[in-house]
Amino acid sequence: MLNNKYKIIFFGSAEFSVPILEILIQNKMIDAVISSPPKPIGRRQIITPTPVSQLAAQNQMAVFEPENLNDEKFLSQIKKIRPDLFLVAAYGKILPKIILEIPSAGAINVHGSLLPKYRGSSPLQAALLNGDKETGLTFILMDEKVDHGPILVKKKIKIKKNCTYSELSKEMSFLAAKITPSVIEDFLNKKIKPLPQNEDEASYVKTIKKEDGHVDFNMPADKIQNPIGDTAPKLMGAVIKYKNQITIQTFDRLLLVKKLQLEGQKSMDISSFLNGHTDFVGSQLF
Numbered sequence: 001m002l003n004n005k006y007k008i009i010f011f012g013s014a015e016f017s018v019p020i021l022e023i024l025i026q027n028k029m030i031d032a033v034i035s036s037p038p039k040p041i042g043r044r045q046i047i048t049p050t051p052v053s054q055l056a057a058q059n060q061m062a063v064f065e066p067e068n069l070n071d072e073k074f075l076s077q078i079k080k081i082r083p084d085l086f087l088v089a090a091y092g093k094i095l096p097k098i099i100l101e102i103p104s105a106g107a108i109n110v111h112g113s114l115l116p117k118y119r120g121s122s123p124l125q126a127a128l129l130n131g132d133k134e135t136g137l138t139f140i141l142m143d144e145k146v147d148h149g150p151i152l153v154k155k156k157i158k159i160k161k162n163c164t165y166s167e168l169s170k171e172m173s174f175l176a177a178k179i180t181p182s183v184i185e186d187f188l189n190k191k192i193k194p195l196p197q198n199e200d201e202a203s204y205v206k207t208i209k210k211e212d213g214h215v216d217f218n219m220p221a222d223k224i225q226n227p228i229g230d231t232a233p234k235l236m237g238a239v240i241k242y243k244n245q246i247t248i249q250t251f252d253r254l255l256l257v258k259k260l261q262l263e264g265q266k267s268m269d270i271s272s273f274l275n276g277h278t279d280f281v282g283s284q285l286f
Contacts, residue, residue, distance in 0.1 A: 006084045006188055007031045009103070013050040014090035016169055019177035020110065021052055024087070025059050027181050032062040032081055036092050069099055078102055087184065088142065089176065092121075097144050105188060107142040110176050112169075114138060114154060116202035119147035124168050126205040127159060134158050135168070137176055139183050141194050150194035153183050246270050 008029055010021055013036040024030045033056040041048040049057070049065070056063045066074040079102060086107035088095065100107055113123035115138040120126075127135040136156040143149040155175060159168065186192045246257045261267040 008085045009083045011088040011091040012052040013092045015051045016090040016173045017052050019173045020089050023177045034064045037065045109142045111138045116197040118205050120205040121207045122205045150196050152192050
């Protein structure tokens with residue numbers, strides 16, 4: 001394990017970052033945490049710190065939540081720590097050159113794809129939308145370009161059939177938490193040789209927006225989710241009770257509905273949903 005001569009600052013905001021920060025705090029490897037500012041959450045728009053900020057506060061860590069990474073006061077505060085390394089995981093902002101130049105050993109980013117594939121902010125979603133059979137984590141030494149720096153470590157995982165984003169994100173997050181301490185230690189002890197990415201294999205993903213989650217029921221069922229049958233009226237998006245189960249007609253098959261989640265509400269099983277939405281069967285989704 002690292003001795004106390006190294007000072008490390010953690011950058012993270014999303015839930016994905018939490019298990020990683022948690023294990024680093026347990027190992028006494030973090031000197032400060034930088035996260036996105038609090039923002040309104042939920043129907044009541046309550047101003048809420050990020051999950052990372054909440055975890056850091058619970059552990060009495062120094063937490064910085066800058067609106068502007070180029071702010072002189074913020075930069076001065078970080079420089080006073082004299083960090084050796086930044087560890088970045090789902091922070092949500094691109095680090096400018098003036099930030100990347102602060103740590104003496106550089107900055108490591110934990111990215112949710114097998115780089116150089118799926119550079120950008122939505123690599124897990126891209127893997128699922130494209131029906132990939134595997135994905136993984138890549139630890140890179142950061143430079144000014146997005147997800148471009150030399151590779152330190154790669155870890156592959158298989159994507160399970162019918163895997164959801166939340167399931168994949170959780171699996172990847174816990175994998176990252178498991179291996180991040182050793183990656184940091186090996187890097188600082190110069191046991192890892194950074195290797196440049198192959199630019200010929202690079203691909204980029206856009207930020208996934210809410211509208212990208214809309215389902216086109218004119219598509220074949222296996223492009224949406226589990227195919228369960230092929231006997232039904234051809235009314236695309238029709239909600240049908242079929243063999244005592246609730247299904248939606250796609251281009252070629254029926255899609256079994258087990259759970260539903262309305263915007264801004266919690267997920268519920270189909271029986272509970274139907275208790276409050278009796279007109280759902282017989283409707284048509286577009």
